[in-house]
């Protein structure tokens with residue numbers, strides 16, 4: 525996985541309104557299966573379920589799905605109207621992408637640190653700890 529590339533792609537999406545609008549719209553359309561122009565509870569529910577399929581394998585977590593859906597829908601439905609508009613989804617995606625960038629940056633740092641310490645392993649165990657300190661900084665540009 526190319527973290528730098530994924531991070532810059534997400535940055536691109538966030539800084540280009542038209543790109544973001546395009547992605548927002550295509551995600552919205554994918555969830556809006558009855559093409560009503562709004563996302564209803566059952567549409568969001570099947571979407572959340574399909575997302576969770578890839579994330580959770582734990583049987584324990586299964587009974588949490590209704591609760592998760594309630595929370596996700598509550599977060600999405602900013603004005604408590606009972607349906608999600610394109611704008612509401614957009615706000616949510618923006619936050620989601622920002623979080624994603626943070627997580628990718630963290631993951632990327634971890635990978636670099638690991639690489640730095642395994643490089644030192646074997647011939648210079650003593651220096652490995654020191655190397656972790658200054659390796660893996662991300663250019664925030």
Ligand SMILES: [Ca+2]
Nearest residue numbers: 556560562564
């Ligand atoms: Ca709909």
Ligand SMILES: [Ca+2]
Nearest residue numbers: 601603605607
């Ligand atoms: Ca709403």
